[in-house]
Amino acid sequence: MKLLVKYITLLYLVFSTSFVFAQVNEDVIDSEKRFTIRGSVIESNTYKPIPDVNIEVSGGAYTTTDALGEFRIVAKRGDELIVRHKDFETVYYIIKSSERIKVEVEPNKTDNFRSQALKSKTSTKVFKSLIDSAEVYLKKDAKKSIQFIADGLKVSKSVKENGEAYEVLGDIYMHWKQYDLAVSNYRISIQNRPTNSVKIKLAKAYQLNKNYQESLTTYNDIDKKELSNWELVTLYEGIGDVHQNTKSFDASIDAYTEGLKVASKHLITPKITDLNSKLAQVFDxxxxxxxxxxxxNESLRFASTQNKKRAVEEKLKFAEFQNNLSDYSNEIEIRKQALDDIKEIEIDSVFDNESPLTPQKQNYKIGNAYALKKDFGNAITYLEKSIEEADDKEDLIVQKDATRKLSDVFRDAGEYDKARITFDNYIELLDKVYIKREQEISQAARFSKDIINKQNRILSLESDRALSESKYQLNIEQARTQKLIIYSLIGGVLLLLITAFIMFKYIKQQRLANNLLALRTLRSQMNPHFIFNALNSVNSFIASNDERTANKYLSDFSLLMRAVLENSEEDFIPLEKEIELLELYTKLEHFRFKDKFDYNITVDKNIKVNDFVIPPMLLQPYIENAVWHGLRYKKTKGHLNIEITQNKPDEIKITITDDGIGRQKSKALKTEHQQKQNSKGMGNIKKRVSILNNMYKDKVDVFIDNFQDEEDTGTKVIVTLKKD
Structure with missing residues (x-):
């Protein structure tokens, strides 16, 4: 029986703009921009999916519908979508934008089916609406886009939908350069619904996060036979990128060459341009x-067949190549041509100051090339033009660099008065840049904090959903229990006792589940607080222009953060791991306040650290309080001692002492806000200890007192830990 295509519905036009090189006006869509089209083929009366339908795009991309009747294919505006199946006539459709396509088919009474025109239809499914909204705001408003994902996960009804939601969430983090979070969410997406397209994205996220071996492993684990031509080229390109990052140039060339073969065979022009350009950079x-x-030369030739903007991008790469060869005359000629092209592109496009396609940057580069040729007259002309354009577009970075270069040119040309005046202007611009950088660092810290908070809320959705389902089941069980009680009164005392036993066991399990949920919630509150404090330390180093110290601090901090996040889901970790965390954390605090205190960590050699376990991050807040609220305000250099001893075979004692100003003086120095924050942090620790002791029969005991009777009373914290 043949099938008749009844509907292909365009569900949502996905708005997409580029923030990498240019922001295109809303009414202008780059005809060469490729995007992923999602669609499905189902029967209209039973909604049964139809697998193995041939889906093709003019230009080389090809795929088929999966067992769920769904497909994804890469296309661009103006491509022709071709839908083929043995049971209905071939359908042709011109792609106008990024679309979600649904093909509904139904049987004809005469058993003959004919194709019908595609028409748009708004989706009534809330989940798809929320995911599409998240994609619309992906490049414009990260917070709003993430919120749509969170709302979508709340109404998600299947692992397929979960996989799609976490994929888009990974796309959001990729765009905003939060590569570690992108990795986490792509992995969750694959756990829900493994697809090759998401695996390729995960490998790219690993590469950008500098997890090069993980990236290569992910790429190599993908079955190349299952990939479309576009995906296969993207895979080879990704492998080449990883090898280039690791300076394995021969392996990078081999991967790029394989990708270029596929792209050339199937006439995938954008990738031909990209791969030739990347091969050129590797050879360089x-x-x-x-x-x-x-x-x-090859990349320039193919770029010229695409669009003006792409051609200019390749010209500028070639100009940098000429600069590396010290061929400044050719560099100047190429950049002048690029300047003329940029003026034409600017009629329909707007470039932000981060883009290399700005006149101020190119005039600066031309001026620099003339200076290297000792042609000071032309150098001054182009540098002054760059400064003027940068000032008009509020591009402080280029204005600063061009002003400094102009001062050097005046000096080399013997015009020392002009050189001095220009250098004074450079100093003023340097101050402005410093102030701007401080503001950007502060904004970045706030943005990162908001992003982490939203990610934590999304990760807690599964716990919240499980709790809601548990409450719903509890209500049902209570109603059922009431009926059982009535029947038990009739049936006898024996049935009543059995019912009571079942209820007791159920409530006990429910209490355990609630305790576990409470522990997760408290841990999720502690980690952002700890991360925020550490980022403040990094910010202070950067603000003081101590980049080397900041880099060293960030290196140690990344090790600590990885260990903290790995242990964040565990109720207990081996004592050996906790000691390693304490040593690394105390080292970081001493790194910042080394003129305020010295520290010593002593572990009794007789203790078998592998025999004991401890709640993760239990001791860190006490050390943080000792440093930040005791030792930091001490007039003389203080001491922090951490001692781990064993008094009984099944019990160890961890003593944290400091000779700081003490709790009373510290409290007097705090603002009202600081007191609330500290109270909340210590309150969370007390709640954790209380819950753990309730679950594991008094496993942890904490005692806090003054350390000494001198003016600086200090603080002593004794944590007693029992073996299982």
Missing amino acids: EKGEPEKAKGRF
């Missing part, structure tokens, strides 16, 4: 300029 880094030049 490898020290083979002639091969690099040949590849650049």
Whole structure:
């Protein structure tokens, strides 16, 4: 029986803008921009999915519908979508935008089916609406986009929908350069619904997060036979990128070359341009300029067949290559051509100051090339033009660099008065840049904090959903129990006792589940607080222009954060791991306040640390209080001692002492806000200890007192830990 195509519905036009090189006006869509189209083929009367339908795009992309009747294919505006199946006539449709397509088919009484025109239809499914909204705001408003994902997960009814939601969430973090969070969410998406497209995205996220081996492993685990032509080229390109990052130039060239073969065979022009350009850069880094030049010529040739903007991008890469070869005359000529092209592109496009396609940057580069040729007259002309344009567009970075270069040119030309005046202008701009950088760091810290909070709320959705389902089941069980009680009164005392036993066991399990949920909630509150304090430390180093110290601090801090996040879901971890965390954390605090205190960590050699376990991050808040609220305000250099001893075979004692100003003086120095924050942090610790002791029969005991009777009373914390 043949099938008749009844509907193909365009559910949502996905708004997409580029923030990498240019922000295109809303009424202008780049005809060469590729996007992923999602769709499905189902029967209209039974909604049964139809697998193995051939889906093709003119230009080389090809796929088929899966067992759920769904497909994804990469296309661009103006491509022709072709839908083929043995049971209905071939359907042709011109792609106008990024779309969600649904094909509904129904049987004809005469058993003959004919294709019908595609028409748009608004989806009534709330989940798809929320996911589409998240994609609309993906590049414009990260917080709003993430909120749509959170709302979508609340109404999600299947692992397929969960997988799609976490994939889009990973896309959001990728765009906003939160690569570690992108990795986490792509992995969750794959756990729900493994697809090759998401695996490729995960490998790319690993690469950008500098997890190079994980990236290569992910790429190599993908079955190349299952990929479309576009995906196969993307895979080879990704492998080449990883090898280039690790300076494995020969392996990078091999991967790019394989991708170029596939792209050339199937006429995937954008990828042909990209891969030739990347091969040129690898050859340049490898020290083979002639091969690099040949590849650049190829990329320029193919870029000229795409659009003006893409051609200009390749010209600028070629100009940088000429600069590396000290061929400044050719560099100047290429950049002048690029300037003319940029003026044409600017009629329909707007470039932000981060884009290389700005006149101020190119005039600065031209001026710099003239200066290197000792042509000071032309150098001054172009540098002054760059400064003027940068000032008009409020591009402080280029204005600063061009002003400094202009001062050097005036000096080399013997015009020392002008050089001095220009250098004074450079100093003023340097101050402005410093102030702007401080503001950007503060904004970045707030943005990161908001993003982490939203991610934590999303990760807690599964726990919240489980709790809601548990409460619902409890209500049902209570109603059922009431009936059982009535029947038990009739049936006898024996049935009543059995029912009571079942209820007791159920309530006990429910109490345990609630305790576990409470522990997770408290841990999720502690980690952001700890991360925020650590980021403040990094910010202070950066603000003081101590970049080397900030880099060293960030290196140690990343090790600590990885260990903290790995243990964040555990109720208990081995004591050995906790000691390692304490040593690393105390080292970081001493790194910042080394003029305020010295520290010593002593572990009794007779203690078998592998025999004891401890709640993660239990001791860190006490050490943080000792440093931040005791030792930091001490007039003389203080001491922090951490001692782990064993008094009984099944019990160890952890003593944290400091000779700081003490709790009373510290409390007097705090603001009202600081007192609330400290009270909340210590309150969370007390709640954790209370819940753990309730669950594990008094496993942990904490005692806090003054350390000494001197003016600086200090603080002593004794944590007693029992073996299982």
